[in-house]
Amino acid sequence: MLIVACGLKREARLLDRPGRDLFVVAGGGDSARLERELNERAEAFPAIILSCGIAGALAPSLRSGDLVVDGDAALVDRVRRILPHATYGGIAGSDAILATAQAKRALAESRHAVAADMESHVARRVAVRRQLPFLAIRAIADCADDDLPPAALVGMRPDGGLALGAVLLSLARRPGQLGAMIRTGRQADRALRSLSRAFDMLMRAEPAVDSL
Numbered sequence: 001m002l003i004v005a006c007g008l009k010r011e012a013r014l015l016d017r018p019g020r021d022l023f024v025v026a027g028g029g030d031s032a033r034l035e036r037e038l039n040e041r042a043e044a045f046p047a048i049i050l051s052c053g054i055a056g057a058l059a060p061s062l063r064s065g066d067l068v069v070d071g072d073a074a075l076v077d078r079v080r081r082i083l084p085h086a087t088y089g090g091i092a093g094s095d096a097i098l099a100t101a102q103a104k105r106a107l108a109e110s111r112h113a114v115a116a117d118m119e120s121h122v123a124r125r126v127a128v129r130r131q132l133p134f135l136a137i138r139a140i141a142d143c144a145d146d147d148l149p150p151a152a153l154v155g156m157r158p159d160g161g162l163a164l165g166a167v168l169l170s171l172a173r174r175p176g177q178l179g180a181m182i183r184t185g186r187q188a189d190r191a192l193r194s195l196s197r198a199f200d201m202l203m204r205a206e207p208a209v210d211s212l
Contacts, residue, residue, distance in 0.1 A: 003041050005034060005123040006053035009160040014196050015052060020203060023047075026160030027119050031095050033158075035122045042130040048075070049127040051120040052199065054191040055091065055138035056098050058108035058116055062087065062140045064187040065194040068115040071124075071135035079135065082205045083198055089114035091136045093121020099148045108144070115140060137202070139195035141187045149177035152184045 004024040006012055012026040023041050027034035042049065055068060062068070067086035069079050076088060092113035098104050107116055120136045127134035142148060151170035157163045171178060 001045060001047040003038060003045070003047050003049045005038055005049065005051045005119045007117070007119055007160060008053065008156065010162070010192065011053040011195070012160065014192060015199055027122070028158045028160035029097075029118055029156055030158050031118070031122050034119060035126060038123060038126040039129065042126055042132055046130065046132055048133045048135060049123050049130075051091075051117070051123040051134075051136040051138070052195070053117065053119065053138060054141040054188060054195065055115040055117040055120075056104060056142045056146075057114070057140045057144040058092065058104050059087075059089070059114040060144045062114060063143060064140055065190040066140045067194060067198050068138045068140065069136065070120070070138075072133050075133055075135040079137070079202070082201055083137075086137075086198070087114060091120045091138055092116045093124070094118055097148065097153055099153055101145045101147055104144050137195075137198060139191035139198070141191040142184060143187075146184075146187075147180075148184060149180035150174060151177055151181045 001021045004015055004022050007027050009026050012024045016022050016024045025034055025037045069076055069086045069088050070091040090113035092107055092111040094116050098116055115138055117138055124134050151167045154166040154170055155163055
């Protein structure tokens with residue numbers, strides 16, 4: 001059994017497939033709701049807490065599609081044998097999207113992390129509170145030197161779904177961001193494909209998930 005924290009419904013659908021013993025929560029950028037739902041589930045059904053989804057790079061060496069793994073040492077050692085080509089380093093949490101390369105550099109310097117997302121710090125906090133194992137597996141979407149276009153910052157609904165209307169309105173108001181938005185979408189697609197492959201490998205290698 002895994003309790004999985006992600007941000008997007010798209011990520012949740014990719015992870016939560018038939019035959020997998022998972023409980024997935026899509027945070028949608030609402031850290032308070034994510035923490036509450038993870039905590040309730042962990043109280044009722046204690047299990048490994050996994051943060052899994054896309055992330056932004058803080059380390060300049062990371063490119064779209066690269067995997068980053070962080071978490072408790074015992075779990076990280078197990079995953080290292082399954083995903084030897086992943087980067088193993090700190091994943092920092094942020095309650096807001098890191099929209100600029102400057103913001104990413106500042107967080108990298110303050111937290112000595114290689115990647116950032118909006119769920120891992122919440123999932124880790126619940127794991128510590130409930131004295132449960134914690135693991136994070138994230139695929140890089142935007143690179144450390146990328147500034148995100150305004151439309152990308154309004155694209156997530158509070159339930160983790162796509163806020164298509166807000167995205168289209170932002171593009172209509174600032175059409176010059178279209179090229180950057182296309183780049184961002186391609187990076188996210190690349191990250192999700194990489195994440196899907198990695199998670200499939202993990203599930204095949206560890207049929208008894210609770211023994212990870």
